[in-house]
Amino acid sequence: MRTRSSLTSADAQKMMAACKAEAEVHRWNVSIAIVDDGGYLMLFDRMDGAGLLTPEVAIAKARTAALSRIPTKALEDRLAERPSFLKLPQYLPLQGGMPIKVDGDCIGAIGVSGVQSQEDEQIANAGIAALG
Numbered sequence: 001m002r003t004r005s006s007l008t009s010a011d012a013q014k015m016m017a018a019c020k021a022e023a024e025v026h027r028w029n030v031s032i033a034i035v036d037d038g039g040y041l042m043l044f045d046r047m048d049g050a051g052l053l054t055p056e057v058a059i060a061k062a063r064t065a066a067l068s069r070i071p072t073k074a075l076e077d078r079l080a081e082r083p084s085f086l087k088l089p090q091y092l093p094l095q096g097g098m099p100i101k102v103d104g105d106c107i108g109a110i111g112v113s114g115v116q117s118q119e120d121e122q123i124a125n126a127g128i129a130a131l132g
Contacts, residue, residue, distance in 0.1 A: 062111025096120030
């Protein structure tokens with residue numbers, strides 16, 4: 001049996017702070033969701049001024065990245081060849097969801113919604129970078 005890392009509440013808090021700092025530097029009002037490896041919500045923040053739909057989208061992006069173990073941008077890119085992916089439950093293949101990997105294992109994901117998709121991903125990556 002092998003052991004593997006798992007996401008802690010302290011980890012989620014640290015990543016959330018980094019995500020919010022990145023968003024605030026650019027004056028981006030977003031929603032940020034951090035989920036565990038099973039896609040269950042650990043931490044969420046809807047910044048002042050974030051759109052009304054952004055909470056649902058951020059959570060769905062995070063869940064999709066956690067369960068697929070790959071960035072949601074890669075899934076979005078595959079839609080042209082496999083549009084049937086849209087029929088999967090709890091699946092949102094839009095850029096802005098990033099898996100959190102430690103030693104090759106996915107321990108969770110961050111999903112961001114509220115600005116351009118590449119900017120959402122930029123915010124998520126700032127959170128992952130904070131984990132080290």
